[in-house]
Every structure is written in structure tokens, then in C-alpha cells.
Amino acid sequence: MMIAVFFCGCIIAGLFTTPFFRVLPSIGMVGTLITGLLCYGLHRASYQRAPWTIYGSFVLVFGIHLASGLVTSTANWSAYERDVVLQLPFLSLPFAFWLLPPLPTRYLQLLWLWLLGLTLLGSLVSTGNYLLHTQEINESYLRSKVMPTEPDHIRFSLIVTLAVVAGSLLLMHHNVGPRLRPWVLGAVIWLALYQHMLAVRSGLLTLYVLGGITCLWLLIRHRDYLRALQVAAVMLVLPIVSYICFPTFQNKYANTREDVGRVEHTESANNYSLVGRVYSYRVAAMVIKENFLLGVGKADMEQEMAAHYQKEFPNIRQEAYILPHNQYLYSAVAFGIIGVLLFIIGFYYAGISIWPRYAPLLAAHYLIVTLSFLVEYTLETQVGVAFSLFFLLLALEGSKPVSQPEAEWRPA
Template sequence: MKSLLTVPRLTGAAAIFCSFIIIGLFVANFFRILPSIGIIGVTLTAFCYATLHRSEQPMRNDWRMYAALVGVFVLHAAGGFITEQSNMKEYIRDVVLQSPFLLLPLAFWLLPALPSRYLKLLWILFISCVVVSALLSTSNYLLHATEINDMYLRSKIMPTEPDHIRFSLMVTLATAAALALLAFDNLDKQIRSLLLVAVVLLALFQHLLAVRSGLVTFYAVGILIIGWLVVRARQYQRAAIVGATLVLLLVVSYMSFPTFRNKFVNTQADLGEVKNVDAANNYSLVARVYSYKVAAKVIKANPLVGVSKADMTQELAVHYRTDYPSIREESYIMPHNQFIYLAVAFGLVGVLLFTLSFYYPLLWAWPRFAPLLIVQYTIVSLSFLVEYTLETQVGLTYSLFFILLALNGITSGQQQVGKGWRPA
């Protein structure tokens, strides 16, 4: 068995299953189990490697950062102790949803450092999937431009795969990953040209898509790049060029893309209706504001350990009906903020445990050179402020997988996988 399942074959199998996870993010609506197949596959591969070859590994991965991420799963699993018996099915669904926080960290801890070429291919695969999905959405927009432009005035967004919120985050990460490969890796001329085209296309598409969370993350990463160029690289001219490019991109997008302009108009209209409770039935930003107010009341009543995630819907609905009766039941929404969401579900103690668990790998990585890890944490953290990112299959898998993939680039086994920059 050992001669059949060699280390190169197992790392190759792990990379293939990782590619299933990446592709699965974009086809989840049509092939929902593909990400799960990838997660289970990479976990089984990791167990095979640990059983057959782990004793031969001279240096093993630091277990602490992976154990910290497993803490997020433990937090959700512990919610069963305060869940109403009538909602146990919902609790079990949540445990299954959060299972990647158990399986993926365990798998990446057991596996050796993936070869650099596999890491690069996986990042290029991700960039390619984002570009293809962006081109398909753009084609659909061009065929239905008038209708879609009007949708943006009604708080709607053009169709994308996956959903527009998660996809806008992926566009930012793919753009940053392409820039990182261009800046730090010795790629052949043809691949560099394709990556450069991808950067231009994705930057323009992000503004055509005009999703607020995507735009915020895009410009936040741009500011990070400028900061790195000024503080670390001392390349002031390049920093000025990046800054000027971002400003020019904003101006050109506003002048050229009706979706961008209409989203700006829609956002202004949303903000103008915040004090009108009835507007929560029609305006997305207003609905979010009142979801925060309702959540605050639940947190105040259950500050330490919350009400459990499975019981959240019922608890929030009680306060909606009592405090804001003019908001229709179909307009009740969960608080669109990961930290507030967790505070309702698991209390302030849960938020503290989540924060320590989720962000420990970033502290562990400091001060290693890991631009992709920093970018992904920046993107996901900003999304937490306006979305409950980790409470959907695509959002959770996307957030966790690319953190782990970047961490794999700085694992202790990098001396075994050749020279050159390991995407991290």
C-alpha cells in the first residue's frame, strides 16, 4: 500500500480534491455536493498520508493554528446545549454546515506542504473560474442591459454564479491573487500576459457588478497595496500610480457603467429612508438597520451565551412583531453582520471565542511574508461587517479554504518543495 500511495501521489490527489472545492464554489447551485466531495476527499487523502507517511516527515505542521479554527466548529456544536428541543433539526443542519471548520483544518494539518506548482495552479484555477463567471455575467448583462440597469434602482443586482455578494468578494481576491503572482513569481510570458488581462477585466467587472461589499473590499485591498509599497517596499512612484489608477477607475466607472451610477443613486435613496420603519419592507439598507436594532434587543436579554443559532429566527421574530409591527414578516431578516449574528446566537462569550479562534492563524503567521493570507483576512473581515458570511455553504467554504490554502504556503515543510515563492 505504501508503494502505491506514495507522497507525490497523495499530494497530487489532495490538489485534485482542492480543485473540486474551488470549482464547486461556482457550480453549487447545479452540483451542490461538489464542494463536499472535495472536502471529504482531501480529508481522506490527509488521513491516508498520516497513516502511511507522517512518521517519516522530519518537520510537522504547527497544530495550534488548525486547532484554533476547529474552535469555530466546537462553538457551533456547543450551541446544542441551549437549543430548544423543537429546533434540534435546525441545530443538526447548522452542525453539518459548519463541518468544514472541523474537516479542512484537520486535513491541512495532517497533509505536508503542497508543492509550489500545485499551489500556483490552484490559485490560477480560482482566478480562471472567477474570470469565466464574470464574462458569463457580463454577457448576460449585455443581452438584458436595460432591464438589469433598472434592477439596480430597486436594490437588485445582476445574476451571478455564485450569488453576487460572495462573488464580489471572490473578484477582489482573484484580482489580488493575480497581482501577487505577477509581482512575486517567475511565470512565463504567456501566463503573465493572461494574468494581466485578468486583472484589468476583473477590476472593471467589479465596478460593473457594483456590489457595495465587493467595492469596499476592492478599495481596501488597494489601500493595503499602497501602504505596503510605501512602508515596506519604499516604492513611492508605484504607490502613486496605484492610487491614481484607483481614482481613475472610480471616475471611469461612474461615467461608463449605468449599474454603478444606479447603485450610487439607490444607496442614497436607502440612506434617506432609514428613519422610516415601513421602508424596511422595500429598501435593503433600511431592513439591515432594523435587523441590527432587533438583534440588539435579543443580545440585551441574553448577553452572555445567546439564544442558540437554531432558535434565532423565533427570537428575532418576537421582537420584530412587538417593536416594529409595520414590518411585514417576509421582510424579517437576520442581522447582516457576522459578529452581531454570533452575539445573538452565542452571546458575547461566543463572539470572544470566535474572534480568538478565527483570527489566531493570522497572528501565528505574523511577521512571515503572506500577502494572500492578509488579503483574504481583510476581505472576509470587511464582509463580516455587512454580511453573515460564514452562515452559508459558499461563504463559509470560500472564506476558510483560501485562508488554509494561503497558510499552506508558509508551512514548515516548504524546504521540501523546491525554491521560489510559495503563494501565501
């Protein structure tokens, strides 16, 4: 068991080490798979595995990417091969977790705390760099830039939200000992504040949507009006305090307002990120209309999008052409409407299949990833794939059938 936990820890750490140790997540995934195979070979009769369909559904996502080779041009075959390698975790990781016996609660707690600790460390490093280059970074926010983070600011902001959720749930369910409890509480509070100083729209959106759902949960399910009011008060006060205290938050707000106001000016897509995204959606819709059922193939997307950009929006420079920052639109362009439907079934089946069992971590991560899908093509980078898939599988681990009930809540 400890070997599996070690390799899972490598995957989590690998999210933060891509510049200098890019292969670490892959080492963790291969190690987890080998450990799962060994456990199955040596001890398969001593534990009950979850239904294979829960984990097998994720393989459908890999299958869609694999099948896109049927519509990929010969000139872009190498790009297709790179994509297949990128999506291999959807084949290997679900299989590995299905083979593994249920990890004990204390190990699940340790992995979620490992995420919290590494995220805290990453935020402190980022803040230290900000304090050394305060004026330069503050000004960069007016130009649609943000403070440097590792991984990139969008993925890191999503990790921050997940770490806040994980720490909060561990505290709420008393999974943290009395000595560690103040440190975990302090880390959660700091990361919530840091999210506002970082001021990435994706991270703030996920944090506040989850906060709103928490309020509704406390009101409707638990009738806990006092705690719901406290959460609502924090959600109202925090952005006001952040606007007063954090120049980065102020400048991001000003930049967003200016960005939104330029959507109707086509040439603004050359310099403004939100405007560029809007026009990428419009171009994507044109490509989808012409390739509705099967798409153009992921490897051919860039040239197909570029042809429509040049024809429909000549005012946008070639260096400003971007792929649609929406996972569903991106998939529709690449794989067609059939591919999008298969993707939705494969990616979300696991969450639906365990309903109505209590799994707040799983629900929260699904929500974080889904919100990111609306504004990013999250699954098209190594970190995005590892972040999205691994923590879904780790949350599912808490819902696996165990031979003996445990006194503590299994993080699920």
C-alpha cells in the same frame, strides 16, 4: 500530491456549481481529508507538520455551533442539526490540511490560477447574460437588485476581489511564466473593471480597502513612491470611469443614496435593503441585551428576532424581518458574548500565530472576510463557509515548513 490538488480544485470549482452540482465542494473536502489521512499513515516520518494549534484553532468555531444545542429549543432541533452539518468543514478541513505534507510551490500556483480562471469564466458568463438583458438588469439596480451571478452576487464579488489579489501577487512575485503573464494581467484588469460593472458594495469595499493598504505598504515598507502613486491614481480614476461607462454603477450609486436617506423611516425597511439591515442591527442589540452571555441558540434566532420586530417595530412587515447582516452581531445573538469571543479567537488565531512571516495572501483574505463579516453573516451558507475557510487554509499552506527551500515565492 496531485490527488490532494485535484480535490482542492474540486472545492474551488464547487463554489461556482451550487445550482447544478451542489455536492462538489463536499466531495472535495472529503477527498482532501482522506488524502491527508493516507499521507499521514504512509509518509508521516518524511515531512514536518505545522504546529497543530494553528489548524486546531478553527475547530473551536465548530465547537461553538455544536455547544449551542444546549440552549436550543426542542421545536427547532432539526435546524440545529442542519447547522452542525453546515459547519462540519471547520472540523474536517483544518485537520486534513494539518495532515497533508507541504504542497509544492507549482501546485499552489496552479490552484490560485485555477481560482483566477474560474472567476474570469464566471464573470464572462455573467456579462454575457447582462448584454442579453441590459435594460432589464440596469433597471433592477434601482430596486436593490443586481445582475445574476453564480454563486450569489455578494459571495461572487468577494471571490472577484480575492482573484484580483491572487493574480496581482503572482505577477508581482514572478510566479507566472512569460507566455502566461499577459493572460493573467489581462484577467486581473478585466476582473477589476467587472467588479465595478457588477457594483456590489461588499466587493467594491474590499477592493478599495486592499488598494489603500497596498499604497501604504508601498510607501512605508518599500519607499516606492512611484508605484504607490500609480495605484492611488487607478483608485481615483477607476470609479469615475465606471460611473461614466457602466449604468449598473450609476444606478447602484443612486439606489444607495436613496437607501441611506430613508433610514429614519421605519416603514422603509419593507422595501430598502440598507434600511432593513439597520433595523435588524437594532433588533439584534435588543436580543443580545436579554441574552448576553450565552445567546439564544442559532436555531432559535429567527423566532426571537421576530418577536422583538413585532413588539418594537410594528410598521415592518413580517416578510421584511431579516437576521442581522453582520457576522459578529449574528454570533452574539446566537452564542452570546462568550461565543463571540471564542469565535474571534478560533477564527483569527492562525493569522496571528504566523506573524511576522510574510504572508500577503493570508492577510488579504483575512481582510476580505473580515470586511464581509461587517455587512453579512458570511459563515451561514455553504459557499460562505467554503470560501472563507478553504482559502485561509490554502494561504497557510504556503507558510508550512519545507525540507528544501524553493527558488520561487510560495504563495502564502
